[in-house]
Amino acid sequence: DAKTTQPPSMDCAEGRAANLPCNHSTISGNEYVYWYRQIHSQGPQYIIHGLKNNETNEMASLIITEDRKSSTLILPHATLRDTAVYYCIVRVRFSGSARQLTFGSGTQLTVLP
Amino acid sequence: GAVVSQHPSRVICKSGTSVKIECRSLDFQATTMFWYRQFPKQSLMLMATSNEGSKATYEQGVEKDKFLINHASLTLSTLTVTSAHPEDSSFYICSASGGGSSYNEQFFGPGTRLTVL
Numbered sequence: 001d002a003k004t005t006q007p008p009s010m011d012c013a014e015g016r017a018a019n020l021p022c023n024h025s026t027i028s029g030n031e032y033v034y035w036y037r038q039i040h041s042q043g044p045q046y047i048i049h050g051l052k053n054n055e056t057n058e059m060a061s062l063i064i065t066e067d068r069k070s071s072t073l074i075l076p077h078a079t080l081r082d083t084a085v086y087y088c089i090v091r092v093r094f095s096g097s098a099r100q101l102t103f104g105s106g107t108q109l110t111v112l113p
Numbered sequence: 114g115a116v117v118s119q120h121p122s123r124v125i126c127k128s129g130t131s132v133k134i135e136c137r138s139l140d141f142q143a144t145t146m147f148w149y150r151q152f153p154k155q156s157l158m159l160m161a162t163s164n165e166g167s168k169a170t171y172e173q174g175v176e177k178d179k180f181l182i183n184h185a186s187l188t189l190s191t192l193t194v195t196s197a198h199p200e201d202s203s204f205y206i207c208s209a210s211g212g213g214s215s216y217n218e219q220f221f222g223p224g225t226r227l228t229v230l
Contacts, residue, residue, distance in 0.1 A: 036221075043119075043206045043221035044157070087156075100147050101208070101219060103157040 004088045009108040012082075018075040020107050022088030025069040032093045033064060035073045037084040038106070044087065047073065051093075078111045085109075115141045117209045119222035126197055127230055134192045134225045136207035142187035144211035147219065148180075151204040163190050187211075197229045 005023040012018040024033065035047040048055055048062045050071075055062040061074040075082055085106040091099065116139040126132050136146055145164050149157040161177075163169040163184035171177045181193040190209075194201055204226055208219040 038157075041204070041224065041226065043117075043208075043224045045221070046218070100159045100162060101157075102159075103149075105156055 004090055004104050006086075006088055006104065006107045008105060009110070011110050011112055012075075012078045014080060014111050014113050015077055018078040018082065018109055018111070020073040020075075020086050020088075020109060021070065022073070023070045024088070024090045027068050027090050028092075030092055031090045033062065033068075033071050034089045034091060034101070035060070035062065036087045036089065036101075036103075037082075038087065039081075039084040044103075047086075049093070078109075080111050080113060083109060083111045115139075115209070115220040117143075117207065117220045117222040119205075119207060119225050121225060122223065123226040123228075125228045125230065128198055129196055131193055131195045132197055132227060134194075134205055134207075134227075136190045136192070136209065136222050138188045138209040138220070141209075142211060143190070143209035144187065146184055146190040146210070147208045148182060148190075148192050149206045149208070151206060151224075157206060160192075194227065197227070199229045202227055202229045 032049050032051050034049040036044040038044045048060050050062045064071045085108050087103050087106040118137045120135045147162050148160045150160050151157045159172050160175045161169045161171045161182050163182050165184050165187050169182035184190040204224050206224045208221045210219045
């Protein structure tokens with residue numbers, strides 16, 4: 001799976017959009033971009049994933065650049081409960097044997113009141 | 114999404130004792146379960162992968178005789194930390210895969226905090 005690079009920490013004001021970047025310059029054509037987050041002392045929570053098109057769900061939006069070498073997770077209206085470590089993971093998504101997720105260091109997002 | 118539970122959520126034990134942690138997929142059949150370990154201020158590290166009905170595959174550096182993994186059914190995997198020592202104190206997280214989707218997404222449990230005195 002391709003390696004990802006994320007800033008170690010970011011702050012965001014409550015109610016504002018939080019934009020979390022991720023670089024994955026070695027991504028392969030069949031690899032998807034996944035985002036998970038981990039609130040303190042809890043298991044990781046799936047947020048969103050995408051291949052090349054921008055994606056949106058009830059939690060967030062995922063913007064992937066045209067060359068697919070980077071992406072941005074957007075939390076449109078951050079709340080204090082969004083304070084967590086956010087992990088960007090690149091992996092192959094296919095039917096067959098399941099594969100583990102490789103977690104990097106992630107970005108500690110702190111939403112400030 | 115699919116729900117994965119872990120029990121207990123936290124456990125404190127004396128050095129030298131064994132501790133069993135359960136991971137259950139509540140609403141789907143998990144053909145594969147993964148066990149991760151997370152030390153304070155660090156990221157999750159994969160310990161082992163278990164497929165239902167077969168022996169677990171351990172990552173390099175993880176002692177298979179110390180961390181016993183059993184995946185006897187499609188909804189239950191257990192991790193037993195044998196002869197626990199203070200350095201085994203950590204946050205143990207399982208994930209389960211095989212919920213009917215052809216893409217085998219992973220769903221995580223809430224984690225188990227182990228403290229060895």
